[in-house]
Every structure is written in C-alpha cells, then in structure tokens.
Amino acid sequence: MNDDHGSIFDGLLGGDSSQWAFGTDFEDPLAGVDTTTPDGVDPAELAAYCLMLGDDALIMSQRLSEWCSRAPDLEEDIALANMALDLLGQARLLLARAAAADPRVVPGLPEGSPVPPEDALAFFRDDRDFRNVRLAEVANGDFAHVVVRLLMFSTARLALLERLCVSRDHVLAAVAAKGVKEVAYHRDWAGRWFVTLARGTEESRRRLLAALDALWLLQAELVAPHPLEHSLALAGVGVDPASLRDPVDAVLGQVLTAAGLDRPERAPLAGVGGRTGRDGLHTEALSLLLAEMQVVARAHPMGRW
C-alpha cells in the first residue's frame, strides 16, 4: 500500500514488537451498541444466560476447528472451518454481551492487561464456570461423529435462535436474527451428510449408528428445562428449552426417516446431584479442551494479539 500506514510487516521491523501477532489489535464486537439491560431483568441472570448460549457456541466452535486439515476432503474441511467461524462470531458477541450486562462475571486480570472482557471470559475462566451443554464438549470422533453432533446441536440451536429473535434484549434479538441465517446452513449440511452416511456403504452406516449411539444420551440436555432459562423466558428475554422439544423432535424425526433409521432408545445422561453442563458440571473432556485452548492466552495475560 502506498500510504502513510505502511504494510503489516512494519511491526516486525520497527521497535514496537507488541503488534507482532496479527497487527489489528483487539476490537470491541459491540462498539457503539446499546447494551442497557431491559427493564425488570436481573443483570446477573442475563449475563449467566448469555454465557450459556455463548459457551455452547465457543466450545462447539473449538471442537469443529480441531477438524481443520483432518476432514475426508477439502470441501468438508472448509465447511467445518466455516461453521466453526460462524459459531466463534456468535460466541464473541454473546460473551461480550454477558460482560456488558454484569461485569462481575469477567475474571480479574493483572493491572494494565489489554485483554478485552470477551477474551477474559473465553481464556481465563475455569471449567466449572463454563455453562455449555455437555454435547458440545465431548472429544471428537470420526466424521460420522461430527455429523451427528452437528445435527443435534444445530437443530436445537436453530429452533432456539428463531424464538430468540423477539427477545426484549435487543442485543440477543440481533445476534439471534443473524445466527438463524448461519445455523440454517449448518443444519442442512449435517442433515444431508447424516442421510448420505446412513444410506451409503455398510461401513458408513455402521459408523453413523455408532456415533448416534454414543451421542444420543447427550441430546436431551439441549432441550432440558433449567430454572434460569425458564425465568428469563418468563421475562421475555430468553427461550425455555423445554418449548423446543417438539420442534426439535420433528426435525430429527424428519432426518431419521429420510435416513431409514429408528429413533435411538437411550436414556439421557444424568446430571450429578441434579447439575448438568448449564450448572458448570462437565466431563473431563472440557478440562482437556480448555487446557489446550487457553494455554497461550494464560501465559501472556499482558499480550496484544
């Protein structure tokens, strides 16, 4: 470029090494957006709810991005990376919205740290503070595994986002309206591959059935009632996941029928003392995922990226 701002490589040659990583620095995904909490809503509850939806997106995004360079062919590699990116974008907005609603949810960092609130929430919280469903966190398996997981995840998330478009919280409503357009593509991709694998070879069908059997017990948590979500639904801000059960069942039934499969009979994975992912009760897989995802950021709490 022929202007005063030089090239992205200037930072490497000059004395200011703080810009070495990418050079665009942090940006606020909610710059200029009105983040006032709606009347009659407890900011702590709103923040916790945004963490639930944001953590679902963040953890699922991390699992999808692990597929990068490992998918069966280039097109599916790109597809999985695209879906990871869409969900990462949703996570950034939702975590930023949580921090704006109630700054007390943001972990403390050393004085003068440039890390913005959404990054602090993603990289400096411990596993027990994450509120994602356990379906999002379990370790990746084969290609059939990611297809089945995405079908369950995106079917529930699309149904949720469709209803969240009318939230009294304008940020949630806007994130939802945009997310609907994105997640509709994710669900179609997963649905098509589900049917393709089920109707493909003996081996592809065997793998699909194995993935379905392994993941079905985690499906119910997506549509399980939770007191916080119920309370925010009553306040016109959130969506009660119990209200998603029928529409989600209908879509999964449509895919299973097209695939020529019966609905699996597996009891849902129980919580511990009534607590599930939404309450910070997770599997070991989340701790390992976070260790990898957070290690660089935690080593450099004063870093600019």
Add this chain to the structure above:
Amino acid sequence: MLTLADLGVLRGVEVVRDAEGGEVVIASITPTYTGCPAMATMRDDLVHRLNDAGFARVEVWVVLDPPWSSDWISERGRAALRAAGLSAPGPAPRRTGPVPLTLGPPRSVPPCPRCGSAATRLTSEFGATACKALYRCTGCLEPFEHVKEI
C-alpha cells in the same frame, strides 16, 4: 473496485461534536456473517482513510440490527463481483415461520460467471470465506464462487 458501501457493510457516516466542540466522525458498519474475520481490517481501513482525508478523530461503531442481507449489495457492487469472476447473489429468501430443513440439492443454481452457461452444480455451500458457496460449471468445467443469498 468494491467499496464497503457497495457491499452494504457501511451503514452510516456522521460527524458529531464532542463536549469540547471537537469534530468526531462516527462510521457504522455491520458484519456480513457474525464471525467475519475481515471486520478488524475493515475498521482499520475506515480509520486510515478518514485520517488521510483530514479527520483526526474517527470511531467505528458496529450495527447488528437489522442483520446484513445480500440484497444490500449495490448494482455497482454486483458488477464489481462479476468483473472479479464471482457470481453475484440472487434475491435473498424471505420467509415467515420456521426455516425448513433442506435435505435435497438446491432448487435453482446461478449461471456460470465465466461462460454464462446455466448448467452449474453446487460443490459446497461453504467456500473460502463465510459469504461464498462453491459451484462448478458443467459447460466450461471451471469452478466458481457464488456470494450466498442471506
């Protein structure tokens, strides 16, 4: 050349006065897709160009509502896309009620931006960037990118 205004990403520009009477330019942009990694670059480009044009204080705000639609790409923008070998989006789907599950192939396909043939085939609904799908022309056999309708 394709501008942020042609893409429908630039939602507004206004000059306001701060408490001391200083001039501040506020440019508002909206992401095409939520995770669009180009947002930071767009923000920096806007700040730099406005600085070059003599506006020392610039703020870039994000607008999330209404969500970006490919219908906002201007005629000039569509011509620029075609000139770059990309297929421009058709009208965005308008729907009321739940999004239907689509398990079959798409009902309509865009014509090839290179040879104009209507015989094209969807390779993947996900391309090199979030806003594009991959197609292949069965006439001239060339692959091409299509900006998705959203």
